[in-house]
Each structure stands twice: as C-alpha cells, then as structure tokens.
Amino acid sequence: IIGLGRIGMGIAKRAEAFSCPISYYTRTEKSDVNYKYYPSVIELASNCQILVVACPLTEETRHIINREVIDALGPKGVLINIGRGPHVDERELVSALVEGRLGGAGLDVFEREPEVPEELFGLENVVLTPHIGSGTVETRMAMADLVLGNLEAHFLNKPLLTPVV
Ligand SMILES: NC(=O)C1=CN([C@@H]2O[C@H](COP(=O)(O)OP(=O)(O)OC[C@H]3O[C@@H](n4cnc5c(N)ncnc54)[C@H](O)[C@@H]3O)[C@@H](O)[C@H]2O)C=CC1
Numbered sequence: 001i002i003g004l005g006r007i008g009m010g011i012a013k014r015a016e017a018f019s020c021p022i023s024y025y026t027r028t029e030k031s032d033v034n035y036k037y038y039p040s041v042i043e044l045a046s047n048c049q050i051l052v053v054a055c056p057l058t059e060e061t062r063h064i065i066n067r068e069v070i071d072a073l074g075p076k077g078v079l080i081n082i083g084r085g086p087h088v089d090e091r092e093l094v095s096a097l098v099e100g101r102l103g104g105a106g107l108d109v110f111e112r113e114p115e116v117p118e119e120l121f122g123l124e125n126v127v128l129t130p131h132i133g134s135g136t137v138e139t140r141m142a143m144a145d146l147v148l149g150n151l152e153a154h155f156l157n158k159p160l161l162t163p164v165v
C-alpha cells in the first residue's frame with residue numbers, strides 16, 4: 001500500500017482479514033503499525049503481489065507508478081489505483097498490460113478523466129470503475145453533512161470543522 005492514511009489503513013484492515021501480509025511505503029515509517037515498511041516504492045513493488053495507490057496527488061507522487069515500478073511489480077503483479085489518475089504513467093501502464101509485462105490492474109481513476117484509454121476496455125485482466133471510490137450512500141451523506149457543517153460554522157463566525165488553510 002502506498003500511503004497508509006485513512007483509506008490505506010482501511011484497505012490494510014480488510015486485506016488482513018483475508019490473511020494477506022501487508023507492506024507499505026510512506027515518506028516516513030509509522031511507529032504505530034506492525035506492517036512491513038519499505039523505504040522506496042521500487043522495493044515495495046519488488047516484494048508484493050498487489051500494489052495499491054492510496055496517497056494524495058502532489059508533485060512528489062505524480063507518476064509515482066512509472067515503468068520501473070511496473071516492471072518491478074511484474075507479470076504476476078496487480079496494480080490498484082484508487083487515489084488519483086496522474087499517480088500512474090498511464091501510457092506505460094497500458095503498454096505493460098497489453099504486452100503482458102504486468103499481470104492486471106484495477107483502476108478507479110484515470111490520468112485524463114473522463115477519458116479512458118481505449119485499449120483498456122478490451123483487456124480481460126483489467127477492472128475499471130468510473131471514479132466512484134467514495135460512492136456509498138453513507139459516505140456521500142457524510143460529505144454533504146460536512147459541507148453544511150462548515151457553512152454553518154462560517155456564517156456563525158465559529159471555527160471551521162475542516163479548515164484547508
Ligand atoms: N477514488 C476516489 O473516489 C477517492 C480517492 N481519494 C484519494 O485518496 C487519497 C488518500 O485519501 P485518504 O486516505 O483519506 O488521505 P489521508 O491524508 O488520510 O492519507 C494519505 C496518506 O498518504 C501519505 N502520503 C503523503 N504523501 C506521500 C508520498 N509522497 N508518498 C507516500 N505516501 C504519502 C500520507 O502520509 C498519508 O498517510 C486522497 O488524497 C484522494 O486523492 C479519496 C477519496 C475517494
């Protein structure tokens with residue numbers, strides 16, 4: 001798992017229930033988890049079967065999944081991207097999938113949404129969803145409540161619930 005935050009931890013917890021050994025990459029090792037830490041994405045990709053991207057998109061994480069990482073994951077590896085499309089060099093991903101250099105992919109996000117590379121539609125080893133990672137009734141209700149809560153706090157001159165700056 002790349003990015004062991006709220007979503008990454010949620011994925012780890014569920015995967016653990018299926019006896020999956022969990023390893024992760026973040027910029028610094030976490031002292032409060034027992035999962036195996038790798039100090040680079042390459043090392044993580046070389047030592048895992050399923051690589052999940054769950055970090056924020058920043059200049060540092062743009063194309064964090066490049067050809068080198070894809071090759072390290074290899075023909076038996078699977079890439080899951082539920083973060084942001086530009087985490088992945090999509091051209092490299094498509095050619096690796098088409099050429100069988102990567103085992104498979106599960107993609108909820110794409111580099112140039114709403115465009116999705118045509119080649120992906122024909123592949124048996126790819127699962128595509130239209131950026132619906134947060135699309136549950138409960139989550140969407142919680143998102144709407146948070147917006148309303150922030151607006152209410154703002155207009156009552158109270159501290160915001162989730163200030164951005
Ligand atoms: N597909 C979808 O519908 C959704 C996608 N997302 C994406 O998932 C991302 C993660 O969401 P949360 O877990 O809620 O965020 P979070 O802030 O709780 O966790 C992000 C984690 O990534 C780590 N991180 C930051 N920079 C990093 C880097 N350079 N390399 C490795 N790790 C790094 C942070 O330390 C943190 O542990 C969001 O930023 C968003 O882009 C979020 C919600 C829905």
Ligand SMILES: O=CC(=O)O
Binds near residue numbers: 133134
């Ligand atoms: O990508 C969706 C989000 O809530 O972030």
